[in-house]
Amino acid sequence: MSDSPVRHEQADGVATITLNRPEALNSLTHDTKEALRDAVEYVASDVAVRCVVITGTGRAFSVGQDLGEHVDNLATKSMAEIWATVPEHFTPIASAIATMPKPVIAAVNGVAAGAGAAIALACDLRLFADTAGLNTAFTSIGLSCDTGTAWTLPRLIGYAKAVELLLLPRTVNATEAAGLGLATRVVPAPELAAAVGELARTLAAGPTMAYAAVKRVVAYGATHDLAATLAVEGKQMALTGASQDHRDAVAAFLAKQPPVFHGR
Numbered sequence: 001m002s003d004s005p006v007r008h009e010q011a012d013g014v015a016t017i018t019l020n021r022p023e024a025l026n027s028l029t030h031d032t033k034e035a036l037r038d039a040v041e042y043v044a045s046d047v048a049v050r051c052v053v054i055t056g057t058g059r060a061f062s063v064g065q066d067l068g069e070h071v072d073n074l075a076t077k078s079m080a081e082i083w084a085t086v087p088e089h090f091t092p093i094a095s096a097i098a099t100m101p102k103p104v105i106a107a108v109n110g111v112a113a114g115a116g117a118a119i120a121l122a123c124d125l126r127l128f129a130d131t132a133g134l135n136t137a138f139t140s141i142g143l144s145c146d147t148g149t150a151w152t153l154p155r156l157i158g159y160a161k162a163v164e165l166l167l168l169p170r171t172v173n174a175t176e177a178a179g180l181g182l183a184t185r186v187v188p189a190p191e192l193a194a195a196v197g198e199l200a201r202t203l204a205a206g207p208t209m210a211y212a213a214v215k216r217v218v219a220y221g222a223t224h225d226l227a228a229t230l231a232v233e234g235k236q237m238a239l240t241g242a243s244q245d246h247r248d249a250v251a252a253f254l255a256k257q258p259p260v261f262h263g264r
Contacts, residue, residue: 006035008042013050013204013263014197015043022058027066028115033089036119040093044100050263051204052100053196054123055107056116064114064137086146090115094148097122098219101212103203107196108183111171113137118147121156124215126182127196128174129189134182135171155222157181207245208263213237 007018017039019026028036043049056062065085073082097104097119106112106123114137120126136153138145145166153162157180165172177183187195203211213236221229240246249259 004035005029005032006039008039010043010049012201013048014053014200015046015049015051016053016055016200017043019054019056019062022056022060024066024068025060025111026056026058026062026116027068028062028064028089029066029069030085030089032066033085033093037089037093037096040096040100044096044102047263050102050206050208051200052097052102052104053107053200054097054104054119055196056109058110060110060116061106061108061112061120061132062116063111064116064118067141090118090147094118094122094152098148098152099215101215102208103211103215105196105200105203107192108132108134108174109189109192111135113171115147118145118149118152121152121182122148125184125199126177127192127199128177128183128186129192130174130186131189132177133171133173134177136166136169138169139167140169205261207240207243207249207261209243209245210240213240 005019005021007020009016009018017036019032019036021027021029021032040052040054043052070082103125104123106120106126108120108126108128109132110129111133112120113135117134117136120134136145136149138149149166153165156162161180172180172182174183174186178186185195217229217232217236220232224232244264245261249261252259
């Protein structure tokens, strides 16, 4: 529905989740966080979905927690009630995005700040409009970071730069984001939807099991030693080696034809 804070559409193996509060820069109210959490968990488990796109409407991707609602909560709720939103909403959102067995693209159409930035960072690929920017924002309002930022940001740009951007938050524009490795690609704003659509269709037509295995082993390798990572690589290679996609791709190679993947 057009008045829903989060829209979920699906076509040709691509699920698009759109934050839909443009008048509030797609800030995250309680209802928005619940809808987003439910949407990302649903597409993560839906075998018909082979690629996911997360984006926003209007001028922003998302500026994170809705501070108007937060101020009201500070006046009416206990600290335990207020901060339950981290394990109930922000943590499962980040976890579902980062671990789902399919590629996730953030179409960063505008500013991404706080938890909004963290949601983009949890995605596998980030296409930025040239007018977009990213700001960690958390310490600007006296808070630590959440939504997986402490895990994703250092792995994307290194410990020192991650700490800098967290301690001294500022808006990183699209050009700098590309230079740092935060943006996979920067495109002119009017071309963002088309570029994201093309990439999403390419990934949705690809070897979904192999993509999932790569995500698993790269995440594992980030926190384990070489020997343990090699063992997990072997298991994932055996898993994908037994897939129909692998057999079909080898047959297509021998026949000098392009492979057709089915995601199994």
